[in-house]
Amino acid sequence: MAEPILQLKDVCLSFRGIVALNALSFEVARGEICALIGPNGAGKSSLLNVINGVYRANSGDVIFNNQHFARIRPAHAAGLGIGRTFQHNALFRRLSVLDNVLAGLIRCSRTSLFEHAFGIGRDRRETREFRRRAEDVIAFLDLERHRESTVATLPYGVQKRVDLARALVGQPTLLLLDEPMAGMNQDEKHEMSRFIRETNRSFGATIVLIEHDMSVVMGLSHHVVVLDYGRKVGDGTPEEVRNNPDVITAYLGTVH
Amino acid sequence: MSFFVETLVGGLLAGVMYSLVAIGFVLVFKASGVFNFAQGSMVLCAALTFVTLRDKNIDFWLAALMTLAIMVALAIAVERVVLRPLVNQPQITLFMATLGLSFVIEGISQLVMGASVHELDLGIVDTPITLGDVQVSQFDLVAAGTAGALVVALSIFFNWTRVGIALRAIADDPQAALSIGIRLQRLWQIVWGVAGFVSLVAGLLWGSRQGVQFALTLVVLKSLPVLIIGGFTSITGAIVGGLIVGAGDSLAEIYLGNLLGGSVSTWFAYALAVIFLLIRPAGLFGETPVERI
Numbered sequence: 111m112a113e114p115i116l117q118l119k120d121v122c123l124s125f126r127g128i129v130a131l132n133a134l135s136f137e138v139a140r141g142e143i144c145a146l147i148g149p150n151g152a153g154k155s156s157l158l159n160v161i162n163g164v165y166r167a168n169s170g171d172v173i174f175n176n177q178h179f180a181r182i183r184p185a186h187a188a189g190l191g192i193g194r195t196f197q198h199n200a201l202f203r204r205l206s207v208l209d210n211v212l213a214g215l216i217r218c219s220r221t222s223l224f225e226h227a228f229g230i231g232r233d234r235r236e237t238r239e240f241r242r243r244a245e246d247v248i249a250f251l252d253l254e255r256h257r258e259s260t261v262a263t264l265p266y267g268v269q270k271r272v273d274l275a276r277a278l279v280g281q282p283t284l285l286l287l288d289e290p291m292a293g294m295n296q297d298e299k300h301e302m303s304r305f306i307r308e309t310n311r312s313f314g315a316t317i318v319l320i321e322h323d324m325s326v327v328m329g330l331s332h333h334v335v336v337l338d339y340g341r342k343v344g345d346g347t348p349e350e351v352r353n354n355p356d357v358i359t360a361y362l363g364t365v366h
Numbered sequence: 367m368s369f370f371v372e373t374l375v376g377g378l379l380a381g382v383m384y385s386l387v388a389i390g391f392v393l394v395f396k397a398s399g400v401f402n403f404a405q406g407s408m409v410l411c412a413a414l415t416f417v418t419l420r421d422k423n424i425d426f427w428l429a430a431l432m433t434l435a436i437m438v439a440l441a442i443a444v445e446r447v448v449l450r451p452l453v454n455q456p457q458i459t460l461f462m463a464t465l466g467l468s469f470v471i472e473g474i475s476q477l478v479m480g481a482s483v484h485e486l487d488l489g490i491v492d493t494p495i496t497l498g499d500v501q502v503s504q505f506d507l508v509a510a511g512t513a514g515a516l517v518v519a520l521s522i523f524f525n526w527t528r529v530g531i532a533l534r535a536i537a538d539d540p541q542a543a544l545s546i547g548i549r550l551q552r553l554w555q556i557v558w559g560v561a562g563f564v565s566l567v568a569g570l571l572w573g574s575r576q577g578v579q580f581a582l583t584l585v586v587l588k589s590l591p592v593l594i595i596g597g598f599t600s601i602t603g604a605i606v607g608g609l610i611v612g613a614g615d616s617l618a619e620i621y622l623g624n625l626l627g628g629s630v631s632t633w634f635a636y637a638l639a640v641i642f643l644l645i646r647p648a649g650l651f652g653e654t655p656v657e658r659i
Contacts, residue, residue: 162545188547200542202535204653213535216528217547223556226527240528276546 121170148337193282379506381612388604406586407471413569437562591639597652
């Protein structure tokens with residue numbers, strides 16, 4: 111296994127006695143696509159929230175790029191290179207697609223407020239540079255037609271792509287995707303899978319994603335982790351997980 | 367007819383001055399969802415500081431610059447001491463904090479600089495000038511011009527820059543804004559700093575008209591109906607609301623004053639605001655919150 115970019119060790123999380131994550135440990139290798147699967151309420155989203163600091167684990171260790179963090183804030187996590195998208199699109203609905211993508215670059219800004227306010231010094235070059243990066247990502251995700259549209263007016267599938275674009279433009283080393291294909295039809299899912307694979311290949315981003323559609327998960331990911339009631343019940347390649355009897359009882363069994 | 371136009375123009379120009387105070391509210395409200403009760407105290411603080419510096423024979427522009435520096439320092443201090451510890455608290459808590467803040471700012475300003483009424487001369491000649499057959503106050507024109515320029519500058523700043531995108535992003539979805547690395551604290555400092563700058567301009571214009579005194583804080587009360595009419599979240603709304611209140615006030619005073627026994631302008635704006643609350647609670651340009659359920 112390649113060097114891990116993300117390690118979780120005995121992570122526990124509970125909300126007033128309800129256990130969301132129970133002594134969870136696994137590793138994500140650099141450059142892989144790792145899928146988290148499990149029934150509703152298994153703790154998948156909670157896990158992503160722990161990784162990028164929305165929640166704080168009650169105990170356990172999260173190690174990203176060999177750095178431990180006991181406590182991290184979402185803005186800090188973003189600064190370290192952890193990008194994410196959300197299950198229910200948390201886009202800026204009243205902003206245009208371009209502005210949403212540009213917002214993803216704000217943390218990368220190195221100019222002072224003074225330079226920025228008057229458009230002097232480093233600001234011009236940086237503004238051009240940001241604009242170019244945003245346009246690149248927009249082109250990459252095939253969003254050119256919608257560049258100036260207000261996000262709230264776009265179809266759901268397109269919004270999901272905007273969410274990915276906003277996370278991607280900051281060039282994250284680790285990308286957390288919370289149900290990137292929820293509510294999509296088969297064609298849209300295929301398209302999205304292609305984009306995720308492309309992202310992984312050409313941007314070199316490690317991807318951790320949550321997905322329910324088994325055919326998508328099996329085709330897309332290198333590594334699958336199965337959760338049930340906050341515990342890990344399976345961990346391995348798609349092949350191994352598919353043949354794991356615990357997983358079949360916990361999850362796959364209920365599907366067939 | 368020319369009398370009607372004169373009243374209308376006078377009202378509109380006065381209205382711009384209300385807009386100026388209202389814009390300070392809108393900025394802070396957009397960035398933190400809080401009605402900043404201390405806005406009026408900031409206007410007083412800025413005006414008082416400026417007058418005190420001028421009384422020490424400091425050059426006009428230097429005094430303005432020093433006052434601006436003090437307002438920015440105040441903004442940073444407010445973010446550090448008041449807002450940061452209250453992140454994620456209910457809005458009413460933050461509102462109460464700004465209420466307390468207003469007393470602190472008023473108290474310290476008057477403790478340091480005295481409570482007596484100061485005169486403030488901006489060197490604008492206040493003789494009416496005649497345009498066609500309409501007479502317009504020169505001071506009002508200058509004030510409206512200044513306010514207008516400020517509004518344009520702020521609109522450009524908040525619509526076309528990354529700070530503007532960050533501000534709109536925070537207003538739209540704070541949680542998502544944080545997770546893509548937008549620094550809420552820095553944005554608050556910027557917004558409060560700009561609100562301090564707007565307070566300075568408002569303080570100078572209002573102060574030179576009314577004298578710099580405690581009553582300046584009451585300007586806030588007049589900008590409340592402006593906000594309700596225009597909407598709490600829109601700079602455009604603050605301008606249009608100010609114009610409506612200004613024009614409505616002076617027209618009502620002239621044309622309803624006789625029927626209702628005078629001093630209509632003291633309550634007219636509030637009555638208008640109540641009507642707006644009944645018909646269009648979000649204001650003309652405010653955003654009606656829509657939740658998908």
